[in-house]
Amino acid sequence: MSDVSALLHRMGSEQVDLKRRIVVALVENPFLDTETEALSARLSHPPDLVGRVLDDLCACEVLVQSGWGGLGLSPAPEVYGQALSLAAEQQREGTSLRKQIYEMETAERLKQQLAVSQREVEAILDIVPAGVLIFDRHGHLVKSNRAAWEVLGLEKGRAEGIWEALGVQVDSGDRPARPTLAELMACAEERRWELDGPPPVEVVARPFSVGVRGNGVILTVRDISERRAAEEAGARLREDFFSMIRHELLKPLLGVERALGGFGQGGWMEASERDALFEHARMGMQRLKAMIDDMLLLARLERDPLAVVPKERILLTLLLTSADLSFRERAGEMGLTLRTEVPDEEVEFIGDEKRLMQVIDNLLDNALKFTPPGGTVTLRGKIVDRRNVDRGSWIVDRKNKATSQVGGGGGESRITNDESRDGGGGRVEEWVEVSVEDTGIGIPPEEQGRVFGKFYQAQQGPDRQEGLGLGLAICQRVVAAHGGRIEIDSKPGHGTTVRVWIPATPQT
Known part of the structure; x- marks a missing residue:
């Protein structure tokens, strides 16, 4: 009977490993198929090598013929005991090997995950x-x-x-x-x-x-090139603004100063001359007060949402005729024709009368200032169907329960029954449209996008008009507070039309 350890080391390293694996396999499974071909397939070694190793193990009586026809470990205690020790050692080595393999696989997996994470970080940084x-x-x-x-x-x-x-x-x-x-x-x-x-x-x-x-x-x-440019532009704008404020506020004050200077010279003065000085001073103070009022009003409109409260019942005809009376004399003095067109029927709507009158006054003031002598300024008011404001204006004929389109249709007029347009007997949503049209100098296309900005003033060379340029900014905010719209249509050399739409009843 040979010593198992000595037997295993008697051959080359490849055979030693194969013998060790065969012995351990039989310890783990005494009924293992020990046919040469079966062991060759199980242990991944050539059949001839497996056959030689089996012959050598049998010759040394490590393997013997078992009762069920195959080969098995010798029942001798010294052989079986050493085989058990060998299996235990093999198990320990296998556990260590598996641990090493697991650690290597884990390290490789972490390495791959780190590479993916790095690529993700780089991709995120790049966006x-x-x-x-x-x-x-x-x-x-x-x-x-x-x-x-x-x-x-x-x-x-x-x-x-x-x-x-x-x-x-x-x-x-x-x-x-x-x-x-x-x-x-x-x-x-x-x-x-x-x-x-x-x-x-x-x-x-x-x-x-x-x-x-x-x-x-x-x-x-x-x-920060854009920010620097914006800061420089802002600095220039502030400088221009304060320069303009100083200039515009000083003009009426200088007029008052000249008038007071005339009184301060003493001596006899004609009544007409004295009255002219008084009137000059009064107009200067009015202009100064109007500019200060505009600045305060705009600041309030931007700060206080309740600065405009649409809650009064307003007669459109009365609103338009009041504006007409306020500007008719001035228009005549400037050599202009002021026309006012009011609706045939009585139109009543809800709004803030004082603020809407300011809107119309600002629009008429601009129209008169920028229309040369001999020109015409037309103030119009009518009731329209709001659903079609975006496609032109629809006049509502409440007597005949029909609507007709004006403008935007090539001069064509269309009559449409209300019931067919509102889904069957529903009420037309009525809005008030007020427009101011002039035959003046118009607004250049490159400036039309800025007309509602604060302190905007049309640049017309030496014809630049006085004022702070707050009128249209105030108009826009008052109209917006009513839930309405304001639009400008202008063509240089042909005039300007400003249209304001206000809901007849406050929008909820």
């Missing part, structure tokens, strides 16, 4: 509109995105000179306006600075924690 640069506590670049390199004008991935490009001093110096690298690495709160460029760049540094490795810093860089 961020601002440039992003991430540095570790030693000042080494860890991550960045494409936008950062484009803003800084550097080649992507080349970190040489990046701190200089960011306006950061690598070593301490005597330029306190620039942050140092040491300061950034030690900073505990956000810090920002700007680079003049070109292009001008805003840099924002924020600290972040990287766990046991200490702190790092994230820098975002943004091209």
Whole structure:
């Protein structure tokens, strides 16, 4: 009877391993099929090698013929005991090997996940509109995105000179306006600075924690060319605004000053001359008061949603004739014809009468100012069907229960029965339309988009009119507070039409 361990080491390493596996397999399964072909397939070794190993194990009496016809381990205690020890050792080695394989597979899996995560982070950084640069506590670049390199004008991935490009001093110096690298690495709160460029760049540094490795810093860089341009434009606008305010407010005050100066000269004065001075001073004060009132009203309209309260019953004809009376004399003095067209039937609607009168007054004032002598200004009012305001104006004939379209239809008039248009006997939603049409100079196309802006004034060279340019801004806000619409149709050299639509009853 041979020693199993000695037997296993008597042959080459490949046979030793094969013998070991056969013995262990029979320990684990005494009824294992020991036919050469079956073992060859199970253990993945050539049949001739498996046959030689089986012969050698039988010759040494490690394997014997079993009662069920196959080969089995010898029942001798010394053989069987060593076989059990060998199986236990093999199991320990297998467990260790499986652990190593598991650790290797886990490490590879983590490596792949890390690579995916890095690609995801890079993809996310690349869609961020601002440039992003991430540095570790030693000042080494860890991550960045494409936008950062484009803003800084550097080649992507080349970190040489990046701190200089960011306006950061690598070593301490005597330029306190620039942050140092040491300061950034030690900073505990956000810090920002700007680079003049070109292009001008805003840099924002924020600290972040990287766990046991200490702190790092994230820098975002943004091209602020548009913001700088907007700031410069805003500064110019403020300067122009205050210059315009000073100019417009001083004009009436200078008129009053001249009038008072005339009184201060003493001596005898004709009654007509004295009355003219009084009138000049009065008109100057009225203009000054009107401009101040406009500024206060606009500020209130923007601040207080209850500055306009549509709750009064207003007669459209009375509103239009009141405006006509207020401007007819002035129109005549300017050599203009003022026409007012009122609806045939009585039209009543709900609104804020004082504010709507201001709207009509502002529109008529503009029309008169920008219409040369001999021209015509027409004020119209009518009731329309709101559902078709967007496709032109529909006049509502309440006597005949029909509507007819005017404008936007090539001069064609259409009569449509109410019942067919509102789904069968429903009430037409009535809106009031007020329009002011003039034959004046018109508004250039490039300025038409700005006419409702605050302090807008038409630039007509030496013909520029006085005022603060708040009239249309006030009109727009008053009309909006009524739930209505205001539109301008203008053609240079042919005149301007402003249309206002107000719901006949407040919109809920």
